[in-house]
Amino acid sequence: MADLLIELFSEEIPARMQARAGEDLKKRMTDGLVEAGLTYAGAHALTTPRRLTLAIEDLLEHSPTVREERKGPKVGAPDKAIEGFLRGAGVSRDQLKERDTPKGAVYFATIEKPGRPAAEIIAEVLEDTIRNFPWPKSMRWGAGSLRWVRPLHSILCLLTREDGSEVVALNIDGIKSGDSTAGHRFMAPARFSVTGFEDYAAKLKRAFVELEPKEREAAIWQDATNQAFASGLEVVDDKGLLAEVAGLVEWPVVLMGSIDAEFLDLPPEVLQTSMKEHQKFFSVKNPKTGRIEKFITVANRETADDGATILAGNQKVLSARLADAKFFWENDLRIAKSEVGMEGWLESLGNVTFHNKLGTQAARIDRIAALAREIAPIVGADADLAEQAAKVAKADLSSEMVYEFPELQGLMGRYYAEAAGLPQDVANACQQHYSPLGPSDEVPAEPVSVAVALADKIDTLTGFWAIDEKPTGSKDPYALRRAALGVIRLVLENGLKLCLSILLTEHGAKVAYKALTLEHQNLATERSQLLKQITKAQEALADKDRERVDAQLSVISNRMVHIEENYFEQKGFIHLGRKLAPNLLSFFHDRLKVFLRDQGIRHDVIDACIAMEGNDDLTLLVKRARALEEFMSSEDGGNLLQGFKRANNILSQAEEKDGVEYSYGADKKFIEDAAEAALFDALAAGEGAISSAIEAEDFAAAMGGMAALRAPVDAFFEAVQVNSDNSVVRRNRLNLLSQIRKVCGQVADLSRIEG
Amino acid sequence: MPPKGKDMTQTTAPRSFQEIILRLQTYWASKGCAILQPYDMEVGAGTFHPATTLRSLGSKPWAAAYVQPSRRPTDGRYGENPNRLQHYYQYQVLIKPSPPELQELYLGSLQAIGVDMELHDIRFVEDDWESPTLGAWGLGWEVWCDGMEVSQFTYFQQVGGHDCHPVSGELTYGLERLAMYILGVDHVMDMPFNDPQSPQPLSYGDIFKQTEEEYARWNFDVANTEVLLRHFEEAEAECASILSQEHIDPKTNKRIIMAHPAYDQCIKASHIFNLLDARGVISVTERQAYIGRVRTLAKQCADAFVQTEAGGFTNESAA
Structure with a gap:
C-alpha cells in the first residue's frame, strides 16, 4: 500500500471554480485508478487560488493480474482461422486448450493480463485527467497547446511508502512532475521538496498557505465575528461571499474598517450590495439600530504594519465607490421627488427592449397595468391602486442605482416610490411584485402587490407562449417555470379563486396580437430596406445577389400576407388566446404536480382531479386533491376504489361487447337481490349528497358521501352476479354499475388512480 | 521571450504622474520590450493600437510597450468627477508568446513604480476580457492592490475572429487611477503631472481641466x-x-x-x-x-x- 499526493500548481484559479475543480480532480483520478484495478482507502481534494491538491490513501501498488478466457475456432478448423485467432489473442498454439461444447470441440485461449505498477497507471490517468479536465472555461498560453484554467506551472506527483517516496514521472508539454511546490506568492515564494502529504501540508502552513478551504472559511468567519463583537457589532451573514473570499486567499488576514460618516445614511441594502459586489467586503452592522457601520475585508498576507496600509487603501477605494452610490441615490431621489417623478423613468423605458419579438418594457408595463386592474377585484385590491402600482413597479429600472446594481431592482423602486409620496401599498408592490422568486421565497399577501405580481407573471408567460419560446428540457432562459410556480403559490397561499383559463385566453390574445403586429412592422421595415438597397445598387447588384434578395423579399411578403389573412382580418383576436391558453394551462398543471408531489400528494391523485371540470381554479383543484388524497389513504377509500375499478371493468367490457352505453340508470322494478336494492338506494342518496357537497366545494362531505358507498358496493359484488342469464336483469345491473361510475365521477376521475 | 534585463527594484516613491510613466517605460525597456509611441489616431483603449490588435495575430514573436491616450466620450464629466475622464492614458504591454514568468514581470513593474510588496495586498481576481468590437476575447484577471483595480491582465485567445497562436500576454494599466493611488491624490485634476518641486509645477488639471470641459461639451451636445x-x-x-x-x-x-x-x-x-x-x-x-x-x-x-x-x-x- 502507498499514499499518493498530487498538486497541480497554476496561476490564480477563479474562486468560483475551485471547489468544483477539486471534486472533478478527485473523481476523475479515483475513477481512472479504480478502473485500472487500483483500489484505495480514501481520497481528499483540497484547493487554494493557486493549487488543486489530491491526497489518496492506501492505494494498491500493483494492479492485479487479470485472466480472461476467449473462445476460438472449432478443432479442425482451417489453419488460417486458427492462426488469426492466435494473433488476436496473443498466445501460441501450444497454449490453446480443447474443450467440448454442444457444437463440438472448440479451442479456448486463456489470456493473462499481468498487473502493472501503480506509478505507470497513475501517470496515464493523471495525464488524461489534465488533458481532458472539465473546466467551465479554459485557455492556452505561450506557444503551447495545452489547455488549463490559467497557465499551469508545476505538477507534484508523489507515491509515498513506509520506506520512502517516489516521484511519478510525467511530462506534459514540457511540464515535468516532481516533488516540489512553492509557498505563498509574497510571504514565502521559495520552492521546497516534500516527502508525503503530512510533510506537504505542514511545510505549506509554515510557508503561509492554508490548504483546506473550509479551514480558511472558518478562520475568516471566526476572526471577523470576534472583531465585530469586540466593537459591539455583528457581521452580516453571507455564505456565498465567505466561500468566494476564501477562494481568493491562501493566507487570510481579516481587517475591519470604518465607513465614512457621510455614507451611513444610504439604505443598508445599497451599502451591502456595493461593498459586496465591488470590493467583496462583509457588512458589519449595529444590532441595536440595524445600521451598517463598518466593513470587513480579507487580505492575503500579514504585513509589518499589521495591515494598516492595506486597510487604508481599501477604505479609500470604498469611499470612492460609495461616493458613486451616494451620487446615484441622491440623483434618483431628486428625480423621484420632482414634478416629473417616476413617470419620467417610465417614459425612457419606451426605448428599452424587453424582447425583440415582444416589444419595449413600456409596452409591457402598459399590458401589466391593464391586467392588474382586471385582477384587482378578484384579489380584493383597489383597481386604481393596482393599476398605478403596476405602472411604477418597474420604473426603477431607469434609475442610476439599478443600472449600477441590477440586483437592487424592486427594492429601490420601493424607496423611490416612498420618496415620491406614493401610497404605501403602491410602494410595497414595487418591491414585492417580483416575488416569489424561488420555492422558498416569501409570497406577497398585500392585495395590491398580489395583483401586480400575478399580472407581471401572467404577462411574461403568455408573452413567451405567444412567440413560442417555451422551456425545453433543462433550458429555461426566461425562468418561465419559476414564473408559473410563482402564480401557483400566489393563488394557493392567498386562497384565490382565479379562473386561469379566462385570464390566459384574454391576455394571451392581447400579447399574441401585439407580437404579430410587431413582427408585421419589422417585416415591413426589412422589406423597405431591401427595396432601398436594390434601387441604390441597381446596376451593381450581381445576378446571384439579385436572386438572393428577391428570394428574401418573397419570403417576407408571404409571411406578411399570411399574418394579414390569418390573423388581422378575423374579427377580434380572441382566437389567438384560445390557441395558446390550453397548452399554457397544462404547463401550470405540470408545475403544480411537481409542487404538490413535494408536499406528498400522489401524482395520480392530482391527475384524477385535473381531469375534472374547473381545473383552472387552482385553489379548488388543490382542495379536491388534498381531500381525495386523504380519502384514498383511508380503508374506505382503498376499498371503494377497488369496487369502482371492478364496476368500471365489467362495464367497459360489456359496453365494448354489446356496443351500447349503459347509462340510462337502473330501474328498481328489475331488482332481484337485497344487496342490489341496497346499492340502488345508496347510490340514489349518494348522488344527491355528493353533488350538493361538490357544489358547495365541501370536499370532506363529498368524500364522506363516497365512504358511505363502500359497504353497499362491497356487499353487491359479494352477493350478486352481474352477468345474469336474464338479459333484462343483466342490463339493469350494468346500468347500476354505470351509476357507480357516474356518482364517483362527480368527485374525481378515479380511473386515473393507480392500485 | 524577451531577454532579461537587470531587475529594477526602485524603492523611492515617485513624485509625479510623468515619473510613473517614465519608470514604466524604463522597466519594460529593461525587460526587452520595444518602447513604442502612442498611435496617432483616436482610440477607445490601448488594445486598439495596431501594435496590439494586429501584432497579436500570426506566429511572429513580439514584445512592445507604450502609452496610449484613449478616448471614451461617454465618460466625460467636464473635469469635475474625481475619477472619470473622456480622455485618459493607458499603459499597454504586449508580449508574444506570453512568457512563463509574466506575473512576476508584472509585479516587478509595480515595484518599479513604488508599490512596496511587503506592505500592500496584491490579488489576481478573475476577469475575463471580451471586446465585441474587435471580435476578441481572452482570460485573465483584474489585478487588485488593496482592493483597487490597478491593471487588467489578459491572455489573448482570439482576436479579429482568429485563434491566437502563440498566445499573447497583455497588460493594461489605467495610468491616472494607478498614479492617483500611488501619489495619494483624491481628485485627478489635483495630481502633479511633473515634479511638484520643479520651477514650473503643473498639475493634471492645469493641462486637462479645460480640455475635458471643451470635449465634454462637444461630445455631448455639439458634434x-x-x-x-x-x-x-x-x-x-x-x-x-x-x-x-x-x-x-x-x-x-x-x-x-x-x-x-x-x-x-x-x-x-x-x-x-x-x-x-x-x-x-x-x-x-x-x-x-x-x-x-x-x-x-x-x-x-x-x-x-x-x-x-x-x-x-x-x-x-x-x-
Whole structure:
C-alpha cells in the first residue's frame, strides 16, 4: 500500500471554480485508478487560488493480474482461422486448450493480463485527467497547446511508502512532475521538496498557505465575528461571499474598517450590495439600530504594519465607490421627488427592449397595468391602486442605482416610490411584485402587490407562449417555470379563486396580437430596406445577389400576407388566446404536480382531479386533491376504489361487447337481490349528497358521501352476479354499475388512480 | 521571450504622474520590450493600437510597450468627477508568446513604480476580457492592490475572429487611477503631472481641466451627428475598398496588402461610433448593429494582416 499526493500548481484559479475543480480532480483520478484495478482507502481534494491538491490513501501498488478466457475456432478448423485467432489473442498454439461444447470441440485461449505498477497507471490517468479536465472555461498560453484554467506551472506527483517516496514521472508539454511546490506568492515564494502529504501540508502552513478551504472559511468567519463583537457589532451573514473570499486567499488576514460618516445614511441594502459586489467586503452592522457601520475585508498576507496600509487603501477605494452610490441615490431621489417623478423613468423605458419579438418594457408595463386592474377585484385590491402600482413597479429600472446594481431592482423602486409620496401599498408592490422568486421565497399577501405580481407573471408567460419560446428540457432562459410556480403559490397561499383559463385566453390574445403586429412592422421595415438597397445598387447588384434578395423579399411578403389573412382580418383576436391558453394551462398543471408531489400528494391523485371540470381554479383543484388524497389513504377509500375499478371493468367490457352505453340508470322494478336494492338506494342518496357537497366545494362531505358507498358496493359484488342469464336483469345491473361510475365521477376521475 | 534585463527594484516613491510613466517605460525597456509611441489616431483603449490588435495575430514573436491616450466620450464629466475622464492614458504591454514568468514581470513593474510588496495586498481576481468590437476575447484577471483595480491582465485567445497562436500576454494599466493611488491624490485634476518641486509645477488639471470641459461639451451636445454618421459610412466603405484591392501592387509589382491602412479605417469607425453613442443618437437595438459592423471591419483587417509578412505569411504558408 502507498499514499499518493498530487498538486497541480497554476496561476490564480477563479474562486468560483475551485471547489468544483477539486471534486472533478478527485473523481476523475479515483475513477481512472479504480478502473485500472487500483483500489484505495480514501481520497481528499483540497484547493487554494493557486493549487488543486489530491491526497489518496492506501492505494494498491500493483494492479492485479487479470485472466480472461476467449473462445476460438472449432478443432479442425482451417489453419488460417486458427492462426488469426492466435494473433488476436496473443498466445501460441501450444497454449490453446480443447474443450467440448454442444457444437463440438472448440479451442479456448486463456489470456493473462499481468498487473502493472501503480506509478505507470497513475501517470496515464493523471495525464488524461489534465488533458481532458472539465473546466467551465479554459485557455492556452505561450506557444503551447495545452489547455488549463490559467497557465499551469508545476505538477507534484508523489507515491509515498513506509520506506520512502517516489516521484511519478510525467511530462506534459514540457511540464515535468516532481516533488516540489512553492509557498505563498509574497510571504514565502521559495520552492521546497516534500516527502508525503503530512510533510506537504505542514511545510505549506509554515510557508503561509492554508490548504483546506473550509479551514480558511472558518478562520475568516471566526476572526471577523470576534472583531465585530469586540466593537459591539455583528457581521452580516453571507455564505456565498465567505466561500468566494476564501477562494481568493491562501493566507487570510481579516481587517475591519470604518465607513465614512457621510455614507451611513444610504439604505443598508445599497451599502451591502456595493461593498459586496465591488470590493467583496462583509457588512458589519449595529444590532441595536440595524445600521451598517463598518466593513470587513480579507487580505492575503500579514504585513509589518499589521495591515494598516492595506486597510487604508481599501477604505479609500470604498469611499470612492460609495461616493458613486451616494451620487446615484441622491440623483434618483431628486428625480423621484420632482414634478416629473417616476413617470419620467417610465417614459425612457419606451426605448428599452424587453424582447425583440415582444416589444419595449413600456409596452409591457402598459399590458401589466391593464391586467392588474382586471385582477384587482378578484384579489380584493383597489383597481386604481393596482393599476398605478403596476405602472411604477418597474420604473426603477431607469434609475442610476439599478443600472449600477441590477440586483437592487424592486427594492429601490420601493424607496423611490416612498420618496415620491406614493401610497404605501403602491410602494410595497414595487418591491414585492417580483416575488416569489424561488420555492422558498416569501409570497406577497398585500392585495395590491398580489395583483401586480400575478399580472407581471401572467404577462411574461403568455408573452413567451405567444412567440413560442417555451422551456425545453433543462433550458429555461426566461425562468418561465419559476414564473408559473410563482402564480401557483400566489393563488394557493392567498386562497384565490382565479379562473386561469379566462385570464390566459384574454391576455394571451392581447400579447399574441401585439407580437404579430410587431413582427408585421419589422417585416415591413426589412422589406423597405431591401427595396432601398436594390434601387441604390441597381446596376451593381450581381445576378446571384439579385436572386438572393428577391428570394428574401418573397419570403417576407408571404409571411406578411399570411399574418394579414390569418390573423388581422378575423374579427377580434380572441382566437389567438384560445390557441395558446390550453397548452399554457397544462404547463401550470405540470408545475403544480411537481409542487404538490413535494408536499406528498400522489401524482395520480392530482391527475384524477385535473381531469375534472374547473381545473383552472387552482385553489379548488388543490382542495379536491388534498381531500381525495386523504380519502384514498383511508380503508374506505382503498376499498371503494377497488369496487369502482371492478364496476368500471365489467362495464367497459360489456359496453365494448354489446356496443351500447349503459347509462340510462337502473330501474328498481328489475331488482332481484337485497344487496342490489341496497346499492340502488345508496347510490340514489349518494348522488344527491355528493353533488350538493361538490357544489358547495365541501370536499370532506363529498368524500364522506363516497365512504358511505363502500359497504353497499362491497356487499353487491359479494352477493350478486352481474352477468345474469336474464338479459333484462343483466342490463339493469350494468346500468347500476354505470351509476357507480357516474356518482364517483362527480368527485374525481378515479380511473386515473393507480392500485 | 524577451531577454532579461537587470531587475529594477526602485524603492523611492515617485513624485509625479510623468515619473510613473517614465519608470514604466524604463522597466519594460529593461525587460526587452520595444518602447513604442502612442498611435496617432483616436482610440477607445490601448488594445486598439495596431501594435496590439494586429501584432497579436500570426506566429511572429513580439514584445512592445507604450502609452496610449484613449478616448471614451461617454465618460466625460467636464473635469469635475474625481475619477472619470473622456480622455485618459493607458499603459499597454504586449508580449508574444506570453512568457512563463509574466506575473512576476508584472509585479516587478509595480515595484518599479513604488508599490512596496511587503506592505500592500496584491490579488489576481478573475476577469475575463471580451471586446465585441474587435471580435476578441481572452482570460485573465483584474489585478487588485488593496482592493483597487490597478491593471487588467489578459491572455489573448482570439482576436479579429482568429485563434491566437502563440498566445499573447497583455497588460493594461489605467495610468491616472494607478498614479492617483500611488501619489495619494483624491481628485485627478489635483495630481502633479511633473515634479511638484520643479520651477514650473503643473498639475493634471492645469493641462486637462479645460480640455475635458471643451470635449465634454462637444461630445455631448455639439458634434454634428449627420456628419459623423456620414464619416462612419465612409470609413466603412473605404476599409472595404482598401481590402478589395489586388494583392500585387500594379505600380511596383510587389505584393502589398494594405492591412494597416484598412485597420485605420476600422479604428476611425469605432471612434465615430463612440461619439455617436455619446450624442445619444444610437438606440439600444442599433447599438448592437453598429458594434457588429465595426467587428466585421476588424475581422476583415485581421484576415488581411495574417496574409502579410508581419502577420506570419510566408511563401511556404501560401503553398
